[in-house]
Amino acid sequence: MKSFGLSILAASLAFALAMPAHAGETLDRVMKTKTLTMSSDPEYPPQSFLNDKNEMDGFDIDVGKEIAKRLGVEFKTVTPAWEVITAGGWAGRWDLSVGSMTPTKKRAEVLDFPAIYYYTPASFAVHKDSKITKISELNGKIIGSCGGCTYDAYLKKDLVIDAQGVPPFEYQVTPKEIKPYDTDTNAFDDLKLGDGVRLDAVFSALPTINAAIKKGYPMRVVGDPAFYEPLAVATDKGDPEFDAKIKEIIGAMHKDGTLTKLAVKWYGTDLSTPAKTTN
Template sequence: MKKIILATSAMALMAGMAFAQEGKTIRMGTEGAYPPYNFLNDNGEVDGYEREIGDELCKRAELKCEWVTNEWDSIIPNLTSGNYDVIIAGMSITDARDEVIDFTQNYLPPAASAYAALSADADITGGVVAAQASTIQAGHVAESGATLLEFATYDETVAAVRNGEADAVFADKDALVPAVEESGGEVVFVGDDVPLGGGIGMGLRESDTELKAKFDAAITSMKEDGTINAAIIKWFGEDATVYE
């Protein structure tokens, strides 16, 4: 199992964390269409790694939380406009996003992105590569020399490869693994893994410093007691990158 080093805690759970924002429900915004990070189960409820992590974070921070879904391409504007209070949606921490919103520390370590195609010989440097719009993967493809074909959802990027619109798809490898494994050899990984971003963090409005501090403290406690590692292995498998 790959491991990264978890730095010494910047802060412990504080006594002040015990108080919740009285009378306020924290709205947790996610996409609901990016398994295993987040998806809608058969009952139409938000499920996945981020639902498990998010519920535990709210419990430890003593916050009342509810889940809402939002399309990916407008997920940041709808945070800043107040439609919800937190983004917890497989969002990589990047400098560009950090200029618009604030981030907690990561609750999922930096992980690999990957290409997948119908052939191991697919042209990923000069061909047409599908990626979900407004992602770090789309930005990488745009700078790679390949022709970027953007879609609103992850599922559409994989479908574009299957129907011949794109030579390959570029996405988080953890998201691509089920598509590759369930294809029976039709879809295969191409080339080497590509490390991108600073891990997955919760996005908040820059003014919500108290809420950020509460979630940061809760994330730290979950890293220290192994709760996050257990969830990573549950949702992403034994070979997933975990905290040490």
Template sequence: MSIFRMSAAALLAAGLFFGTAAARADDLATIKEAGKLSVALSGAFPPFSFVDESNQVVGFDVDIGSEIARRLGVQPEIVTTAWDGIIAGLVTGRYDTIVGSMGITDERKKAVAFVGPYYHSGIGLFVQKGGAYESLDSLEGKTVGVILGEVAEKWVRDQNRFEVRTYKGLPEMILDLSAGRVDAFVTDDVPVLVAIRKNDAPIAQIKDERLPKFEIGIAIRKDNPELAAAMQKALDDMMADGTYEAISMKWIGADIR
């Protein structure tokens, strides 16, 4: 909703910044004292986070982050920010956590710690339904859309076989596929499959074993064992008592844990 974003240089810089920070109290104490948990996400990744007709940020990730905050005994504060700088914002203290459909990768673990995973996903390849492309190999040399900073972007560039066009969010990428401005796009599969089902969109998914799968986690700053334990317990309790399933069915139409 993967998803999966940020350059290696930026991640390393963020990790080095945080690694040199002075010793401090666990973030859980600060969050409790402030009475709020600030939750960062892109706001441009439906159905996980998006702006509705009432100009409110809503979605699966919004509900998950808000419920975790309430179970910590504090109020949720939703923060929208550009995905390609979201880890740097966490490391430098702009917010407390990222509940934004972020894939857990070794590269990201250099800069942040993860709670979860809270769902599983994979990179999906999508084309116009009934179009000329029926396989990954048939797209050789064609224009492929990706969301800036996602793991999908890195994967597509590493193939060194496509023309790459970057986007800030999924809606614009879907529109450009429909308009023929890109031949395909690659991103987290779950939100696209939801969009296809809800809108009867003329989009087809191409299956390929070379497309990677991911665990999706909640990012916090490193060296916060109390916060990590409290958030993990909140997540586990949500999964045990049916709250997680209700949120998942509301936004996704399936239990994606």
């Protein structure tokens, strides 16, 4: 009887842990602690990075700070691995991700996406000494991208973006090898070693590539963007009240021009709507 009772207790605890958070849990925690904790990447400029003062900075950071401001709470960042963020089941370690995440169908199984806050083009880049001049010449080449992200999925021809307003796209490249990296910067560092030394090309967000080139990376963009992706705020499943609040705040930031202003600040152009990314 004792062992049976313990088994029932263990099963009950396992079931409870597997259940989503009670409605209102995340919002209640944020308002009680007066702190919004956001997951972020310290090596993903201009979206998020450590600046010269060793402080988190960038477009995503500014968006997160504005969300916290409108909630009336303090802002804090943590930096778990991307694969950990997209796996869901955060267990309250952070409250949301403003990390330029695409709301794919697979991710929606473990995460919620209450609001899209901007759109970005995805592009290929090669070393400046490369003889490659068009996307078709990337077939059969070694291409690097962030592991587990939409660029990785595109290269594997397994990308599903089930959000409204996504322009159609085609798979234009069949790599010889796809090399996954923890961050885009790591991929850029390998390409920087020379044409074909470790990589023939990288595939990433165009603003991230341009920021790296501006910083001195010997790269150049090849062809037009392969696709345009909507980027959404992500939350752990289980708190519709928190999701509704985030949706309300992002909607207000679209309406009052805050997202346009921040996009122009960091990218030099308005990426807050898909129509404007093509200008």
